[in-house]
Amino acid sequence: MILALLPEIVLAFWGIVVLLVAGVRHANADDQKLSGHLSLVGLLSALLVTGFMWFEQPGVVGPVQMMAVDAFRYAASSVVLLGAIMAVLVSLGYLGRERIVVPEYNALLLFGVVGMMIMCGAADMITVFLGIELMSLCVYVLVGVNRRSAAGAEGALKYFLLGAFAAGFLLYGIALIFGATGSTNLATIATRVSSLGLGTNVMFLAGVGLLLVGFGFKVAAVPFHMWTPDVYDGAPTPISGFMAAAVKAAAFAVMIRVFVVAFGGALEAWQDAMWWLALITMLVGNLMALAQRTVKRMLAYSSVGHAGYLLAAVASGSTAGAGAFLFYAVAYTLMTIGAFTVVGMAGQDGERNVTIDDFAGLGAAKPWLAFAMTVFMLSLLGFPGTGGFIGKWLILTSVVESGQWGLAVGLVLASLISAGFYLPVIMQMYMRPAFDAKAHDAMTAATTTRVVVAVATVLLLWFGFRPNEMLSLSQGASQDLVPAVTFTAADEAFVGQPVDR
Amino acid sequence: MSNFLQSIGYGTWVLDVLMIVPLLGAALLMFMPEATAKWTALWITLGEFIISVGLWWSFDPGTAAMQFEVVHEWIPAWGISYRLGLDGISIFMVLLTTFTMPLAVLGSWNYIKEKERGFYALMLVLTTGMLGVFLSLDLFVFYVFWEIMLIPMYFIIGVWGGTRKLYAALKFFVFTFAGSLLMLVAILVMYFIVGRATGTYSFEYAHLLNNVHAIREWALWLFIAFGVAFAIKVPIFPFHTWLPDAHVEAPTPGSVILAGILLKMGTYGFLRFALPFFPTTAMHPTVATVVVTLAVVGVVYGALVAMVQPDFKKLIAYSSVSHLGFVMLGIWALTAQSVQGAIIIMINHGISTAALFFLAGMLYERRHSRAISDFGGIARVVPMFSVVLTLVALSSIGLPGTNGFVGEFLVLLGSFSVYPVATAIATTGVIFAAAYLLWALQRMLFGPMVHEENRDLPDLSRRELIVLAPLRPAA
Numbered sequence: 010m011i012l013a014l015l016p017e018i019v020l021a022f023w024g025i026v027v028l029l030v031a032g033v034r035h036a037n038a039d040d041q042k043l044s045g046h047l048s049l050v051g052l053l054s055a056l057l058v059t060g061f062m063w064f065e066q067p068g069v070v071g072p073v074q075m076m077a078v079d080a081f082r083y084a085a086s087s088v089v090l091l092g093a094i095m096a097v098l099v100s101l102g103y104l105g106r107e108r109i110v111v112p113e114y115n116a117l118l119l120f121g122v123v124g125m126m127i128m129c130g131a132a133d134m135i136t137v138f139l140g141i142e143l144m145s146l147c148v149y150v151l152v153g154v155n156r157r158s159a160a161g162a163e164g165a166l167k168y169f170l171l172g173a174f175a176a177g178f179l180l181y182g183i184a185l186i187f188g189a190t191g192s193t194n195l196a197t198i199a200t201r202v203s204s205l206g207l208g209t210n211v212m213f214l215a216g217v218g219l220l221l222v223g224f225g226f227k228v229a230a231v232p233f234h235m236w237t238p239d240v241y242d243g244a245p246t247p248i249s250g251f252m253a254a255a256v257k258a259a260a261f262a263v264m265i266r267v268f269v270v271a272f273g274g275a276l277e278a279w280q281d282a283m284w285w286l287a288l289i290t291m292l293v294g295n296l297m298a299l300a301q302r303t304v305k306r307m308l309a310y311s312s313v314g315h316a317g318y319l320l321a322a323v324a325s326g327s328t329a330g331a332g333a334f335l336f337y338a339v340a341y342t343l344m345t346i347g348a349f350t351v352v353g354m355a356g357q358d359g360e361r362n363v364t365i366d367d368f369a370g371l372g373a374a375k376p377w378l379a380f381a382m383t384v385f386m387l388s389l390l391g392f393p394g395t396g397g398f399i400g401k402w403l404i405l406t407s408v409v410e411s412g413q414w415g416l417a418v419g420l421v422l423a424s425l426i427s428a429g430f431y432l433p434v435i436m437q438m439y440m441r442p443a444f445d446a447k448a449h450d451a452m453t454a455a456t457t458t459r460v461v462v463a464v465a466t467v468l469l470l471w472f473g474f475r476p477n478e479m480l481s482l483s484q485g486a487s488q489d490l491v492p493a494v495t496f497t498a499a500d501e502a503f504v505g506q507p508v509d510r
Numbered sequence: 511m512s513n514f515l516q517s518i519g520y521g522t523w524v525l526d527v528l529m530i531v532p533l534l535g536a537a538l539l540m541f542m543p544e545a546t547a548k549w550t551a552l553w554i555t556l557g558e559f560i561i562s563v564g565l566w567w568s569f570d571p572g573t574a575a576m577q578f579e580v581v582h583e584w585i586p587a588w589g590i591s592y593r594l595g596l597d598g599i600s601i602f603m604v605l606l607t608t609f610t611m612p613l614a615v616l617g618s619w620n621y622i623k624e625k626e627r628g629f630y631a632l633m634l635v636l637t638t639g640m641l642g643v644f645l646s647l648d649l650f651v652f653y654v655f656w657e658i659m660l661i662p663m664y665f666i667i668g669v670w671g672g673t674r675k676l677y678a679a680l681k682f683f684v685f686t687f688a689g690s691l692l693m694l695v696a697i698l699v700m701y702f703i704v705g706r707a708t709g710t711y712s713f714e715y716a717h718l719l720n721n722v723h724a725i726r727e728w729a730l731w732l733f734i735a736f737g738v739a740f741a742i743k744v745p746i747f748p749f750h751t752w753l754p755d756a757h758v759e760a761p762t763p764g765s766v767i768l769a770g771i772l773l774k775m776g777t778y779g780f781l782r783f784a785l786p787f788f789p790t791t792a793m794h795p796t797v798a799t800v801v802v803t804l805a806v807v808g809v810v811y812g813a814l815v816a817m818v819q820p821d822f823k824k825l826i827a828y829s830s831v832s833h834l835g836f837v838m839l840g841i842w843a844l845t846a847q848s849v850q851g852a853i854i855i856m857i858n859h860g861i862s863t864a865a866l867f868f869l870a871g872m873l874y875e876r877r878h879s880r881a882i883s884d885f886g887g888i889a890r891v892v893p894m895f896s897v898v899l900t901l902v903a904l905s906s907i908g909l910p911g912t913n914g915f916v917g918e919f920l921v922l923l924g925s926f927s928v929y930p931v932a933t934a935i936a937t938t939g940v941i942f943a944a945a946y947l948l949w950a951l952q953r954m955l956f957g958p959m960v961h962e963e964n965r966d967l968p969d970l971s972r973r974e975l976i977v978l979a980p981l982r983p984a985a
Contacts, residue, residue, distance in 0.1 A: 414695070
């Protein structure tokens, strides 16, 4: 079934095209732009093919081997592609302004996205690992792509060392799971976990624990988040946004597949651990964000907090949680890349010095930009009227539905904490005068960047007021996720009983 | 009158029109020149008031059912529909809102001098938000309006407020947000429990209300979640600290709307949601003792703190804490008289406190000071102002013959049979009210003229009289 890999093949083809063109033309900013445009074409065609596969392909009959062919895969791939398209569009202007001429930038980004798409569809532990490594290797390089930036090099090295360490955990976890179940295929693992009653098997549990650590690192869950602020801070700003949105979305997609689908039969074994991981991640991430002075680090820690919200959706262990993840991932991609983009407009040299105070008076100087930033901040806060609210609402729904009310209360408390750093940005923009009349004159951006910000704003507001279509898409895609073999029995067993904590 | 209204199908469209007109007006304002902003806002809020007055005639007081109901599909997959309706409690709140808004616009006429367009647009959005809170009959919609209304108020305080505006705006936002997030979890929990028990998953108010028996097991926790959200808004005693800051720092129209309408959302929430959903929990002796104690503490504490305030606006703010304590006492006594009294206080407090804030704002415009000690003996300079201030103050005290008296008397009368001790203590609140307001009047209006600057303060202008005239219906 070569057709099942069509989106990945198309994208990899364009990645090679970009690489070849960049090999010939890599002299100046125009060449950089050319490879950017080519990768846009590649991403868009991959998105088209994904959409075609999603809605036209009836799906495969028979056992799934390496790649799942279900709506969840295509939905998650589309989210990743959306994030990549936004990142490339923003990079077009950003790289030019920062005078970063790195022709392999776009090729690496495309190959990274191929890795993410493999993660979204991985139906075997081998493909899971393959996808993660392909993605990670590309992103390690992208973090340090600005050779003039010492912080970028530091971030890249830190990310690489810790990432390699985490990959070890992941691999050892996969090996132990293989030892316990005798298979690397997720569907087979799922059947054996139930039929062999592995919920209390020590080898299986150790494997689950190691996988949790490995994934926890990729999604920046506390206490495996230490790399996040430095890496996001040092990376070029479009890459920070790309990492916060797409890398995280892909990691969560594979996490949901592994934990909810393959380990669904042993829900009791990992739900408590996930519960605590989610709670600690959202509280610590938001508390740390509260203490930050620069906007970029604040957004980095806030992305840790958002990882906590998504972990709560995973902890619900249900298809409702998977649907909530899909919706939230779309909204989160729009708002976090939007926010990073605005930060990217505010400063120079990697934006490491942009503090919240630098936004003072933006409301008067650039009303539309300030409005967009307000929408991003309110959406990150989860305020009604924005897509972020509907996403958070869905996560809350899945958490409450699975009876984990304590986690729901923790989630809203974490949101409350986050008001303490999202609102000051709005306050600075509207309620403080600018330092001087020319404070924001330098804040201009290429047309593509402006389009990204405008489209993200409009879509967030649209999803806030009319989420119906997106809701049914994400619900439908998550219903498709669960193979009939394992889940129905377990599903009946836990849905409907409040877990007392 | 009601025949005429019926002939134009008034009942079928009135709520939709009331909700949409301010929003359209706000959008329109963005395309209008800065100079005409206040006129546009005035005409829209006046039109809104005129439309809403028809409710008075077409409302059928003989039924407890919801009237003028309108339903639009919103997110059917989740059992969410945009559902509005009106009953005997909400009609007063709606009329209070539409009545206060044009006055608030007039009151900001000279006070707001910069970014006028944005200010009046926010006022109009705020109108829709407040009406939405009072009208919605779907808990999801209610939550959305309850939150959305925060944004315009946050900006009104934060952009046009006084010296400590950022602190006050953030505090106001965070306090309300904290309560409402817990309420959000409670709403979701109710939705799932009732959904599982009945098989129908819906956020509709009537559906949840008819199946409250299903949530009995969790009623205490749910009640606390709802109760804290509303208690912060009222505000009941330990949750009140955001109120003085927000009131003092807000521009005059902001304080007027805060005191006149926003505070009533809390007591409205108790009457509409917390009590009907969890009647046995709310009336459980322990819970009731806690609430009534806090209400009485609020009455006395608010009055005592008001007495020592050097700032006139802060004095009014603390007097609100005291008055709203009466309302809570009346609601929890749950006799026919006390609840009626509570609703009457809600309206009268809206009127008299709004007037007090207007007067404080007018003084501030003339003298750029709110400190009581900066005035003295100004009754000779501004006689008209002094007459109005004295009348409003007397009404706020609840002197017999003014509108303030009826509500407080009914609350005390109705509550005495249920909580005699608490009522007796609360009665002292009336005495303290006389003390702090009359003492403040004495220091500001009478006595020797100590500050030369006050010698040529201008008296009330015609616009200011128009603002104050409707607020002075002292019975």
